[in-house]
Amino acid sequence: SQKIEQNSEALNIQEGKTATLTCNYTNYSPAYLQWYRQDPGRGPVFLLLIRENEKEKRKERLKVTFDTTLKQSLFHITASQPADSATYLCALAGNYQLIWGAGTKLIIKP
Amino acid sequence: GAGVSQSPSNKVTEKGKDVELRCDPISGHTALYWYRQSLGQGLEFLIYFQGNSAPDKSGLPSDRFSAERTGGSVSTLTIQRTQQEDSAVYLCASTPLQGLYEQYFGPGTRLTVT
Numbered sequence: 001s002q003k004i005e006q007n008s009e010a011l012n013i014q015e016g017k018t019a020t021l022t023c024n025y026t027n028y029s030p031a032y033l034q035w036y037r038q039d040p041g042r043g044p045v046f047l048l049l050i051r052e053n054e055k056e057k058r059k060e061r062l063k064v065t066f067d068t069t070l071k072q073s074l075f076h077i078t079a080s081q082p083a084d085s086a087t088y089l090c091a092l093a094g095n096y097q098l099i100w101g102a103g104t105k106l107i108i109k110p
Numbered sequence: 111g112a113g114v115s116q117s118p119s120n121k122v123t124e125k126g127k128d129v130e131l132r133c134d135p136i137s138g139h140t141a142l143y144w145y146r147q148s149l150g151q152g153l154e155f156l157i158y159f160q161g162n163s164a165p166d167k168s169g170l171p172s173d174r175f176s177a178e179r180t181g182g183s184v185s186t187l188t189i190q191r192t193q194q195e196d197s198a199v200y201l202c203a204s205t206p207l208q209g210l211y212e213q214y215f216g217p218g219t220r221l222t223v224t
Contacts, residue, residue, distance in 0.1 A: 004152065034212065043114070043201050043215025044153075089152070097143065097166070098213065100152035 003027060006090060006101040013108050019080045021104045023073040023090035028099070030092035033066055033073050038087045038103065047088075048075075080108045112136070114216035116202050122222045123192055131187040131219045133202030141205040143213065144177055144187050148198045156200075159185060192223045 005024045013019040023033070032051040036044035050057045050066045050073065057064045063076040077084050087105045091098035115134045123129050135142050144156040155169040159179040170176070174192075179185040189196055199220050203213035 008150070041217070043203070043218055044213075045215070046212035049212060091153075097155045097158060097169075098153075099155075100145075102150060102152040 004090065004092060004099060004101040006088075006104045008102060008104070010105040010107055013080050013106065015080060015082060015108055015110050017080055019077040019084065019106055019108070021075040021088050021106065023075070023101055025071050025092055028071075028092060029068070030094070030099075032093045033064075034091045034093075034098065035062075035064055035073075035075050036089045036091065038089055044089055077106075082108045082110050084108050114202055114204055114214050116200075116216035116219050118219060119217060120220045120222075122224060125194060125223055126191055128188065128190045129192055129221065131189075131200050131221070133185045133187070133216060135183065135185070135202070135204030136206075136214055137183075139204035139206050139214070140182070141207070142179060142185050143203045143205075144185070145201045145203065146198045147201055147218070153201065156187070189221075192221075194223045197221055197223045 003026045032049055034049045035047045037047055038044040048057055048059055048064045050064045052068050061078045065074045085108045087103040089103040090101045114136055117132045121129055140161045142159040145153040146156055147153050157177045158166040174190045177187045199218040201215055201218045203215045205211045205213050
């Protein structure tokens with residue numbers, strides 16, 4: 001069956017450093033992949049979409065890579081700030097629906 | 111403009127009771143999704159509405175769960191004879207077009223079954 005793995009342990013990063021989150025998947029070849037941010041008590045908020053023919057996508061301090069050979073996406077936040085602390089979810093495009101990872105909690109320490 | 115809204119924000123109910131959860135999508139969005147999120151778990155797809163097409167109910171966990179969407183806008187998720195394992199956050203999302211574009215989520219309804 002399709003499986004998506006995100007690091008279940010919280011990631012602690014010092015302010016100003018680059019945070020890198022990983023999304024691995026198996027038994028699937030998605031046409032594209034999305035990253036969302038979720039704060040406590042709120043619904044996820046869309047950040048970036050990357051297609052299978054794109055190796056990298058950037059938006060301000062965010063960068064996403066998509067390696068279809070490794071079946072992996074990396075999500076980078078450069079010059080991280082305490083306000084970046086949240087849970088980050090990756091989601092792969094299925095037929096009519098997105099298939100979601102459980103998310104990684106990111107904590108940026110001042 | 112207004113985003114996706116959901117009500118109630120919190121619902122505590124006794125085991126065996128029925129509950130109704132409501133979602134108001136963004137005006138003009140044709141696709142609407144319901145998800146369930148349990149602590150530490152990914153979003154679990156429940157049901158998908160697209161325009162006037164028959165909904166995709168493949169994610170509904172049992173026949174106690176049902177959903178409808180009236181007039182292509184507001185949607186209601188109904189859980190009959192609630193069980194403790196139904197406790198979770200229920201999220202609604204809408205998208206402007208058919209297809210897997212970015213989804214706009216509501217704040218969710220936290221359901222607790224005692």
